[in-house]
Amino acid sequence: MNMKYKTVIVDDHPIVISGIAGLLSDLNDIEIVEKFESGIALLDYIEDNKVDLILMDIFLPVINGVDLCKTIKQKHPKIVILGMSSQSERSLVMQFIQNGGNGYILKNASFDEFKECIYKAIDGEIVFSEEVKTIISQPLSEDLERIPGLSRRERDIALLLSQGKSTQEIADDLFLSFLTVQTHRRNILQKYKMKNVAELIAFLLKNNMLN
Amino acid sequence: MNMKYKTVIVDDHPIVISGIAGLLSDLNDIEIVEKFESGIALLDYIEDNKVDLILMDIFLPVINGVDLCKTIKQKHPKIVILGMSSQSERSLVMQFIQNGGNGYILKNASFDEFKECIYKAIDGEIVFSEEVKTIISQPLSEDLERIPGLSRRERDIALLLSQGKSTQEIADDLFLSFLTVQTHRRNILQKYKMKNVAELIAFLLKNNMLN
DNA sequence: AAAAAAATACATTTTATCAGGTATTGACCT
DNA sequence: AGGTCAATACCTGATAAAATGTATTTTTTT
Known part of the structure; x- marks a missing residue:
């Protein structure tokens, strides 16, 4: 045909x-x-x-x-x-x-x-x-490696942040002090030089660092 | 060989x-x-x-x-x-x-x-x-459709939010009133029933609604 | 031409975040 | 045994965001 x-x-x-x-x-x-x-x-x-x-x-x-x-x-x-x-x-x-x-x-x-x-x-x-x-x-080498990873705790907290949880809610979820969560959150932001959580989440998702 | x-x-x-x-x-x-x-x-x-x-x-x-x-x-x-x-x-x-x-x-x-x-x-x-x-x-049908899209302006604002910009910065970038940006931001959050910008960005990125 | 949707703008109150500094403890590595 | 890192916790002041309510204008669609 x-x-x-x-x-x-x-x-x-x-x-x-x-x-x-x-x-x-x-x-x-x-x-x-x-x-x-x-x-x-x-x-x-x-x-x-x-x-x-x-x-x-x-x-x-x-x-x-x-x-x-x-x-x-x-x-x-x-x-x-x-x-x-x-x-x-x-x-x-x-x-x-x-x-x-x-x-x-x-x-x-x-x-x-x-x-x-x-x-x-x-x-x-x-x-x-x-x-x-x-x-x-070959996403490797220059593209997007050389970035320090999140620690276990930091990843947990970042994940909850991406789910819209507030600092207090995360503290309750993980049985931590509000202040501890606040410190982790700040450390993460500083580590990647992000201005706020929104930018952080975008960064983490784009680099497959969540999940 | x-x-x-x-x-x-x-x-x-x-x-x-x-x-x-x-x-x-x-x-x-x-x-x-x-x-x-x-x-x-x-x-x-x-x-x-x-x-x-x-x-x-x-x-x-x-x-x-x-x-x-x-x-x-x-x-x-x-x-x-x-x-x-x-x-x-x-x-x-x-x-x-x-x-x-x-x-x-x-x-x-x-x-x-x-x-x-x-x-x-x-x-x-x-x-x-x-x-x-x-x-x-076939990501279509049930998987991730049926969600209303962002309007042009909303997408612009969501994109800037994902870049860590504050409401005031976005207003300046787009030559809008602070209050207008605030309204758009609220409308977007309400449309997808998101608790805050962090959750919103995660949602938008996962559904390829940004970029 | 009418209706709907999108974009614009204003005002206020409550709540949360961000940024600064500090400190203790345990785990891991060498 | 000393060093580094991760995790924990506390304090405070400035700033920003979230939640509400309302309203006008423009654009798009029907």
């Missing part, structure tokens, strides 16, 4: 769109049915047209790629969505996948890499281009 | 260890060199012995799989580490990958799935067994 995968490209740089379109034109079973420069236009389109595969830039005007992906997957879980960007960082890639993305490709990937990722994604895999793999699997 | 992949299994259930060992014994190029019931023993072992592949349970006594993986990858980034568990949830899998894991397999996966995942992981891919893919790519 001649059922091509109906593919849509979304990127706010027309040059990139044509580049990708050129790359994909060689593939017999991929048919580019539309190209968009914004996510809103795409959302309208997929309501009325069958789409199998979407290649989208992550940095889009108005609505970003992560939210766009989330929105699409809610209504159309079967559409395969691959994210793209020129540069990237680990947390962004992970966020994209967590919101339903089927893979992530850096735009500097080779034609072969693009091709391979696309076919594997269609096949149900979750794919990353080489450089993305490097990014996500 | 006859270079087998030196493989280690870590699981606190001996029965599971022998089960996996049985599965893998059929594979010619995989050699199981050791089996451990705790992460500490594994850490000792890899200091003195060459290891290519580690299959580890995520739920381990003393040190959990995520931390264990992180620790190993810091010193030995080339070791391929696959996480396993009987049941799982999206956030745990993502955390494992973010900490250097090369893939995640649910223990109910078929022999073929295990085999395929292992070979692909050795080959440099990041792999998930079928059910894991389902879990991570």
